[in-house]
Amino acid sequence: MTDQTTQLTFAEIDQTVLDTLKPPGKGYWLVILLLFAGVIAGAACWLHQILVGVGLAGMNNPINWGTYLINFVFWVGIAHSGTLISAILHLFRAGWRNPIARAAETMTVFAVCIAGLYPFIHLGRVWVVNYMLPLPNQRLLWPNFQSPLMFDVVAISTYLTVSSLFWYTGMLPDLAVIRDRATGLRKKIFTLLSFGWTGRLEHWRHYTRGYLFFAALATPLVISVHSVVSWDFALGIIPGWHTTIFAPYFVAGAIHSGLAMVITLMIPIRKMFKYEKIITRDVLENVAKTIILTGMIVGFAYGTEFFIAWYSHNPVEQEMFRWRAVGEYAYGFWIMVGCNVAIPMLLFFRAVRRHLGWLFVISIFVNIGMWYERFVIIVGGVAHDFMPHAWGRYTPTATEFGIMFGAFCLFFFLYVLFAKHMPSVSMTEMKETVHEGGHHGA
Amino acid sequence: MALNAAHKLKKAHRYIMGLFTDEDQAAAAVQAMETSAYTLHRVHSPLPSEKLARARKKKKSMVGWFTLTGGIIGFFSGFALAAFTATRWDLVVGGKPIVALIPFFIVGFEFTILFAVFGNVIGLLTQTNLPSLKNLEYYDPRCSGFHYGLLASCEPGQEDGLKQFFTQKGAEITVFEEKG
Incomplete structure (x- = not known):
């Protein structure tokens, strides 16, 4: 943690965060309105698909997993760094995560919500969603728990529940801070939301213990969730999918994309909410350094896939990877490699990773690259499998683009609403950081 | 005293x-x-204070026992759910077992985490006596x-x-x- 942060007083921390909750101006409501319009547009596309049928999407035979599954994996991936920052770095006592932990946790919760929508959208006949629940159907058949798709339902539901509870529990002391400084209706609302938290020794004693257990449980969960998502593919005997590297490869990729999204969100929020003393350049630089690491891991994974294909002497696997690099979707592969591996290496230069503009642009590139990674894996896998006569092509339709646009708008809509009405930085954890630095008081 | x-x-x-x-x-x-x-x-x-906790001679929190209990219940519930549903249609496919340990362990693992977290939350709420608005009696807002x-x-x-x-x-x- 920097000197700049540890020089803050408790009162300054509270005031900085509470200032972000002041009534917003017209610009804020305009942004909210535009995002809401985007959400409505996406919802209209989905409704149209429900009424007309899933044939409106570009999915076909053999490519029956398209942008809906790509976006599902993309958003689950985005969700992962929230738990990395809030849980794993908490266990490692990495103090630099404190200023961004709340924002990352919030990103996790909203991203899992968006991801959770996609299986419903992909179903087409959304009213038969009960087939995914552990209930017998009319022929007394139960879901098959040997299927990775059922693992996924269980894992994602668990992840949404756990990350939501973790997020809200961590927010309780901050909600009490807001309650204690609010008046009128806002005070009543925050009194209810804070559950009567008063920071008693008894509260802290159990809270710190409970929070530690939350972190300890969320850590294996986050690794298991994206491993389970990867098994949706790896347990299918499709060339390009059926490989043991998928679980760690997906987990690293998820963290890579999530960290990039943290930077994409943090840099504008830092500017808008005047968080310069809290979310310092050092904090963002640490995230950037972690992106270098995850970028190298995904780069290694891309290379390993090619090595395995060559070493296997399996002509189908070798053809798959040859086609991936030079075939019809080669542009996706090279966007993926460029954005996820090559461009993040610019962060090796200190001047680049401390320059907010560069950092923001690189984070956008990584987000694009990670979306294309899922495109390359999901579409590329089934487009070019064993039998040449079954090879196919896929182009997303306007309905799919509309739903995707709506989903992005929904994510930012929820996030912007949250950032202005709830504490977007954990005041308590910032106070702990400052306290450890030996400063406190008014 | x-x-x-x-x-x-x-x-x-x-x-x-x-x-x-x-x-x-x-x-x-x-x-x-x-x-x-x-x-x-x-x-x-x-914020949490070790010094004050020591001064009041507080013992370790009991929340962990709730978490552990939740986790154990969760593992067996998850595994039992998967095994029970499999035995409802006990057709052997490809010579593979009806009650398959490895895939059902994954379900058991996820349920372990889920129920452990439920236990953790129940432990937190019961041990801290939250939610309770009575806590706000004799309380000075400057303490937050x-x-x-x-x-x-x-x-x-x-x-x-x-x-x-x-x-x-x-x-x-x-x-x-x-x-x-």
């Missing part, structure tokens, strides 16, 4: 809170109060900012002594009005 957190606040007593800006002073006041004639009911702080608050009581007529005690220890004073 009653330092029980669950101590019921008696209406006949007078309640005074000492507000410290320094953690060490607050911890010293907690220790000094043990040998005084006053009763310390609560200690509030804006940067003050450490010690709520103490005394017999009627001893208020000045208690105020002096806090003042000597370096605290500001909040005197609570008698309720109803």
